[in-house]
Amino acid sequence: MANPQPTAPHGPERRELILRAAVREGLLDPEEARLAAFLDLDAVAATVDSLHRAFPGPVEVLHAFAAKANCLVPVLERLRTLGMGCEVASPGEFAQALAAGFEPARIVFDSPAKTRRELARALDLGVAVNVDNWQELARIDELLTTRRTRSRFGVRVNPQIGAGAIGAMSTATATSKFGITPAEDGNTGRLVAAFRDRPWLGWLHCHVGSQGCPPDLMAEGVAATVALARTINAELGRRQVVGLDIGGGLPVNFADDRVTPDYPDYVQRLRAHAPDLLTGEFRLVTEFGRSVLAKNGFTAAYVEYTKTSGGRAIAITSAGVQVATRTVFAPEAWPLRVTAHDPTGAAKHGEPVEQDVAGPACFAGDLVAEARPLPLLEPGDLVALLDTGAYYTSTPFSYNSLLEPAVYGAAVAADGAVCFETLRRAQTVEELLDRTGG
Numbered sequence: 001m002a003n004p005q006p007t008a009p010h011g012p013e014r015r016e017l018i019l020r021a022a023v024r025e026g027l028l029d030p031e032e033a034r035l036a037a038f039l040d041l042d043a044v045a046a047t048v049d050s051l052h053r054a055f056p057g058p059v060e061v062l063h064a065f066a067a068k069a070n071c072l073v074p075v076l077e078r079l080r081t082l083g084m085g086c087e088v089a090s091p092g093e094f095a096q097a098l099a100a101g102f103e104p105a106r107i108v109f110d111s112p113a114k115t116r117r118e119l120a121r122a123l124d125l126g127v128a129v130n131v132d133n134w135q136e137l138a139r140i141d142e143l144l145t146t147r148r149t150r151s152r153f154g155v156r157v158n159p160q161i162g163a164g165a166i167g168a169m170s171t172a173t174a175t176s177k178f179g180i181t182p183a184e185d186g187n188t189g190r191l192v193a194a195f196r197d198r199p200w201l202g203w204l205h206c207h208v209g210s211q212g213c214p215p216d217l218m219a220e221g222v223a224a225t226v227a228l229a230r231t232i233n234a235e236l237g238r239r240q241v242v243g244l245d246i247g248g249g250l251p252v253n254f255a256d257d258r259v260t261p262d263y264p265d266y267v268q269r270l271r272a273h274a275p276d277l278l279t280g281e282f283r284l285v286t287e288f289g290r291s292v293l294a295k296n297g298f299t300a301a302y303v304e305y306t307k308t309s310g311g312r313a314i315a316i317t318s319a320g321v322q323v324a325t326r327t328v329f330a331p332e333a334w335p336l337r338v339t340a341h342d343p344t345g346a347a348k349h350g351e352p353v354e355q356d357v358a359g360p361a362c363f364a365g366d367l368v369a370e371a372r373p374l375p376l377l378e379p380g381d382l383v384a385l386l387d388t389g390a391y392y393t394s395t396p397f398s399y400n401s402l403l404e405p406a407v408y409g410a411a412v413a414a415d416g417a418v419c420f421e422t423l424r425r426a427q428t429v430e431e432l433l434d435r436t437g438g
């Protein structure tokens with residue numbers, strides 16, 4: 001078993017073990033490395049294993065990791081060795097997936113804005129393509145007049161089942177920018193005709209939502225897509241839709257260490273709403289991102305100064321908007337847990353005091369937590385921002401020219417020894433100058 005603590009892969013003891021080892025080894029240093037991110041590689045392996053086990057035979061399934069959730073090539077590489085494919089949505093992610101060694105047949109290309117050149121490249125390599133709209137379909141028709149390809153093609157549909165708790169993360173609202181809406185304007189008939197005229201179209205794709213969408217809502221969207229596949233096959237009198245890409249979007253619990261919902265919970269919801277999905281009638285692709293990594297990573301930063309303003313205790317740290325962009329700009333939608341540690345990385349104990357945990361950026365809103373009860377922080381202490389393995393340090397924001405921190409993978413041996421691997425070096429001032437024309 002890859003994970004020595006299968007019952008608590010994300011627990012506080014394990015984080016503390018990693019944090020203390022990072023301080024001992026100088027990966028965190030009050031002068032040289034005030035901020036760094038960590039990914040628990042054993043926990044990642046356990047999560048991917050639970051994903052594979054949640055979708056049992058006879059269904060044939062490719063779990064394609066959504067690269068935008070953490071696009072570091074060594075992370076993608078590791079997910080590849082754990083048996084995942086990769087979902088990409090830009091030329092950059094495409095290049096990262098290839099650099100990570102994914103076979104083209106295990107890469108899925110989604111994006112609502114694929115250019116002719118990007119599509120031609122995908123077809124030449126044999127990458128799977130999910131078509132977002134009618135105009136893109138016409139572009140592919142055009143490309144196919146001059147080339148042969150091993151790509152498989154799907155059409156992204158929007159089942160318009162409604163929004164979750166976070167509007168920006170809800171991809172299946174009535175007016176979402178993604179996909180074709182089968183329920184509108186005779187689109188179902190048009191889709192049937194499109195499949196009839198194009199024997200190479202064999203898949204349907206939906207990605208109904210992300211963080212904030214209840215699993216039942218997502219499962220309803222998947223069920224609507226299964227029903228559409230059936231309709232198309234029945235109308236054509238042949239098994240033309242052979243596969244369903246059901247997207248990602250499993251929400252992550254940012255409130256405590258429990259994994260809720262987990263993959264088996266979601267599969268149970270899928271079975272309840274779409275009993276035909278897992279019979280083996282259709283091949284499947286999934287595109288989970290956040291749920292694969294979020295809870296397996298944390299970000300650590302030193303406290304530089306502390307003060308009191310208007311009666312509020314404030315700790316100024318090195319972690320702010322540059323590594324926790326969504327949390328800083330939309331704190332209600334993206335709250336993060338913060339833990340307090342002494343300079344060795346050991347958990348701080350003590351009466352909780354309401355404190356603001358602030359970042360280094362020059363705007364007042366650069367707070368990763370507001371009025372948060374924590375043991376009183378002092379200069380030289382460390383804070384850890386939890387559940388940041390996806391969409392945080394891997395997606396930096398270059399405000400104030402704050403440098404991108406290093407990201408380390410950690411593996412914990414049975415005896416508690418921690419072994420680190422560099423997933424991304426810290427950005428240097430020279431690299432910043434070069435990028436900014438210096």
Ligand SMILES: *Cc1c(COP(=O)(O)O)cnc(C)c1O
Nearest residue numbers: 066207210248249287288289290
């Ligand atoms: C973002 C995205 C995903 C992954 O979503 P998560 O919430 O990270 O699981 C999957 N598919 C598509 C098309 C996406 O845009």
